[in-house]
Amino acid sequence: MVRLDEAVIAKLFSHGTTFEVLVDPELALALRAGQAVDIHNVLASDKIFKDAKKGETAAEEMMQKTFGTLDVLKIAEEIIRRGEVQMTTEQRSKMRKERLRQVVALISRRAVNPQTGLPHPPARIESALAQARVHVDEFKDVETQLPKIVKALRPILPLKFEMRRIEVKIPTSYAGRAYRVVKDFATIKREQWLDDGSWAAVVEIPAGAQAEFFDKLNSLTHGEVQTRVL
Numbered sequence: 005m006v007r008l009d010e011a012v013i014a015k016l017f018s019h020g021t022t023f024e025v026l027v028d029p030e031l032a033l034a035l036r037a038g039q040a041v042d043i044h045n046v047l048a049s050d051k052i053f054k055d056a057k058k059g060e061t062a063a064e065e066m067m068q069k070t071f072g073t074l075d076v077l078k079i080a081e082e083i084i085r086r087g088e089v090q091m092t093t094e095q096r097s098k099m100r101k102e103r104l105r106q107v108v109a110l111i112s113r114r115a116v117n118p119q120t121g122l123p124h125p126p127a128r129i130e131s132a133l134a135q136a137r138v139h140v141d142e143f144k145d146v147e148t149q150l151p152k153i154v155k156a157l158r159p160i161l162p163l164k165f166e167m168r169r170i171e172v173k174i175p176t177s178y179a180g181r182a183y184r185v186v187k188d189f190a191t192i193k194r195e196q197w198l199d200d201g202s203w204a205a206v207v208e209i210p211a212g213a214q215a216e217f218f219d220k221l222n223s224l225t226h227g228e229v230q231t232r233v234l
Contacts, residue, residue: 011029012089013026015087016088017087018070023087025056029091032084033099033142100142104133111154111157112125112212121211136156138156140153170214170231171206172205172229182224185217190207191207193208
């Protein structure tokens with residue numbers, strides 16, 4: 005559970021009554037966005053309030069009438085999904101900055117400059133976002149917003165989104181740890197264990213992540229990894 009001093013109010017008005025719960029703002033928004041979130045982690049309190057600031061709990065009769073249950077977790081989830089999550093200006097600003105950071109990281113990883121074939125530095129992407137006056141919505145996930153953001157950026161920042169297929173061969177002594185790195189970066193299209201005990205695979209990866217991917221594997225295997233762009 006989130007701490008009470010870090011929680012915000014999620015509220016729903018229905019059947020002439022206001023129902024409120026105290027929630028973690030980011031997890032509540034993630035739940036609203038359809039992400040798999042444990043409701044226990046979202047709530048700061050296991051109570052349904054009529055007025056959370058005054059500590060007035062909702063009447064069981066009204067909860068039963070409105071939600072058809074007295075199960076606090078089910079009611080809380082419905083309040084969060086159907087109601088409004090209230091946030092302070094400071095909390096909104098913090099979440100907007102985090103969403104902006106996520107946008108920059110995603111573009112840097114997935115896209116390249118078509119003139120050089122290399123990803124744009126994060127600072128350049130941030131500058132272009134500011135120049136294009138792109139609004140990043142703190143209440144929507146990054147994937148949903150990305151197409152609109154990219155469209156606004158393209159007149160200012162040349163972007164090319166492409167996937168690359170890479171052949172990877174990792175010695176057996178590093179295969180276990182390296183496999184986790186590969187899974188984090190890429191989609192494995194084909195894999196096999198070779199007679200010498202090494203692990204070989206063909207993977208697909210966003211072009212912008214290629215350099216970081218190679219760096220991670222080389223560091224982990226002390227340069228013994230073999231890679232080839234197909």
